[in-house]
Amino acid sequence: MRRAANAAAAVVIALLGAVGLGACAQIPTSGPVRVGNAPVETQVDIAMLPQGPTPGAAPQVIVSGFLGAAVAAATSPKEFQTAREYLTSDVAATWDPDEAVRVVREAPMPEPFEEAVELGTTDTIEIVVRATTIATLDSAGAYTEVGSPREVGYRFTVVKVGSEWRISALDNGVLVPANLFANQYRATRLFFPSADDDNSLVPDLRWFPRRSWQTVAVQQTLAGPPEWLQGATQSLVPEGTQLAVQAVQGRDEADVVAIRLSEQISAVPAGQRAVIAAQLSATLSEGAGRVIPVELFSDQNRLSVEAADVDLPATIAQAIVLKDDRLYRVDDGRLVEHDMTIDLSGTDPTALAVSPGTTPIVVRNGDDQIVNVSLDEGDGPVPLLEGPDLAAPSVDKFGNVWTSGGSGELRVSTSTLDEVTIEPEWLKGRKVTSVSVSPEGARIAVVSETPSGRQVQVAGIVRDAEDTPVSLAAAISVAAPVADVVEARWTGLTALALLTRNSEGASSVWTAGVGGLAGTGGQSRQLPGLTDVEQIAAGVTDQGILVVTEDGDLEHEETGVWQPIAEDVDLVAYPG
Incomplete structure (x- = not known):
């Protein structure tokens, strides 16, 4: 024994x-x-050679x-x-x-x-x-x-x-x-075209066995978007398309990857074929430090593929700070006065949101009103949405302003000032406390209260032909072990920054992955330091996470260390 x-x-x-x-x-x-x-x-890749029974x-x-x-x-x-x-x-x-x-x-x-x-x-x-x-x-x-x-x-x-x-x-x-x-297992992002724009790619993080990750990644891309992105993304790959050869490998010293597909691929128009190649190249290039070119074949016949002008989610503009009723940009670790003036007369700003397209700039007035403060001088703040306990707003790339609604609801003030109410089945009976739309506008992160505690979920946004949101796809859970989440913001292609606050008022900042946090073995990670955070701001940018403390200190996270930027700050937000 x-x-x-x-x-x-x-x-x-x-x-x-x-x-x-x-x-x-x-x-x-x-x-x-x-x-x-x-x-x-x-x-x-470290191969582990298994041993058979003795x-x-x-x-x-x-x-x-x-x-x-x-x-x-x-x-x-x-x-x-x-x-x-x-x-x-x-x-x-x-x-x-x-x-x-x-x-x-x-x-x-x-x-x-x-x-x-x-x-x-x-x-x-x-x-x-x-x-x-x-x-x-x-x-x-x-x-x-x-x-x-x-x-x-x-x-x-x-x-x-x-x-x-x-x-x-x-x-x-x-x-x-x-x-x-x-x-x-290798963290691998698949990319699918947005439903409203073939050239806007939406990421979905998966984990594949290292021995065969390229092959499996191609197979899963051919299979199309997952359920939680249905309606928010699309597949340009013809139904039934498969790998003609069950392996994906580099073709020559330039590491061009030859992907041999079944004959259905030959019927795809040239523009869509270029996007399919870009999808696959983006996936196979991650972690390589360079672009891995892709060649598409229909069985043994090489197909002509043009370069596609594709976009990945990114927060282009700098973070915006509200201080003493004036706007500032966060530029290289310091505040620079913004060239846009706003009218906060008669408001009590408690949250700030900025459109990726510069305007609108909106604030939450107290906790029961969302107002546009970036209209022409003299017009004053214009109410957009009203109701009790509204979540901090989020503005998508189309200019739609999102917040919470009644039980199980999200409310949206569209760019044409119409109001839309969205009631996904998975949100039924819950109070929403945080909403954040991703930079490309295809995904939303929602924090809601459940009988067992707060839950973070992400779902695809389904829009009509005018890009007005009409519904949400099925949701997936994120950061399930992280308790007491009060706010979630996008901080990477497939990552969220989370602010938690326990019953005693102590706060903490976490990062969590939509589909697992790449680089940590998938698990959510708490950032060290700071227990007095009042607000977080994050974007899909190299600038990192920003926080405002209870004392009004604006600080920047850099490799796990918080660096001070400014004092007496009221609010901060990245576009989105």
Whole structure:
């Protein structure tokens, strides 16, 4: 028994010795896909070579060996062949490792046998492996954090096959220790054209096994947008299009990637074909530090592909500060007076929002009115929306002003001053406390109150032909373990900055990923320092997160350190 336990521990220790690496670097946000000069965190693939069962291994060692081989398969050229050697032949043929990935807090270890068990007198034994799941990954690579992690016992039935022990019953999927997840699975952004603009690409973060991430990424792009982006994005790929060759690899020394597709792709018009190539190039270029060109083939026939002028989400303008009833721009760590004047007469500004198109500039007046303060001089503030406990406004790229409404509602004042009420089924019965529209206008982050606490969700925005929002797609949950969120703002292509405040008034700032936080193994991360934050501002920009403290200090987050910018600041906002 001691030898079996030692061997089991050795397998787990070997797995823990691997270092989790990898992150997604951003690529250029407008124009043709091209090389950028932003710092790049290079993704390094470290192959873990799984070992098959040794003759005479005890049941515990068989289970431990299987767990290690299943994890290593994400980078191993043998994939899951070695893991299946630990299974009986019929179970090896039916076990589906891709059904689900459970990211567990600690390395899973089989529990010791009960003293009454005598291996020499039985040919069947049940072994329990206890682990705490902190996140899950579905078969499409979608990552979801678990809100209330709890320890679960996973049961393995081990039987004698001849003179050797093999696993005869187990759950589908694999258990991956959190410290190994980023080494085994690669954070990969897919891109889909916005429903209102073929050349505006909307990102969707997935996690794919490192051994085959390029191939799987192309397959998932061909499959089209996920449910939460349905109606907000589109697919230009003809239905039924598949990879003609089940592998995606560089073609030559220039690392041009040749993607061979089924014949349906040849019917796509040249302009749309250019966007499809740009989608795939953007995905395959992330983390490479340069653009990876893409060539499209219809079976063996190379297709002509022009360069597409595509845009990625980006906050173009600088952050705006309200101080002493005047506007300032945050420019290189200092305040510069804004050239636009505003009229705040008769208002009590408690939140600020700026359109990505410069105007309108709106403020929340107290907590029950949203007003436009950027109209022609002499007109005064113009009310847009009124109601109790309105959320801080967000202005999308079309000039629509968003805030909360009644129970389960969002309210929008359109650019033509009409009002739209949106009531998504997933928001039913909840009070909305924060709204934030992404820079490209296809996604919205919503914080709402539920019976079990506040919840952060993101959904696609469905618009009509005039770009007026008409509904929201199904929502996905973000940052489930982060409690007491009061505000969410976009801070990256697929990331949110979160402000939390507990019952005692202490605040904290977090970053969380829509589909997992790239570079951290997917998990939400708390930024150190500052417990007296009153407001946050963030954008899809290199300028980082800004906060205003309870004392009116404006500070900037830079690699986890808060740097002061100005004092006596009232409000701050990035466009959006």
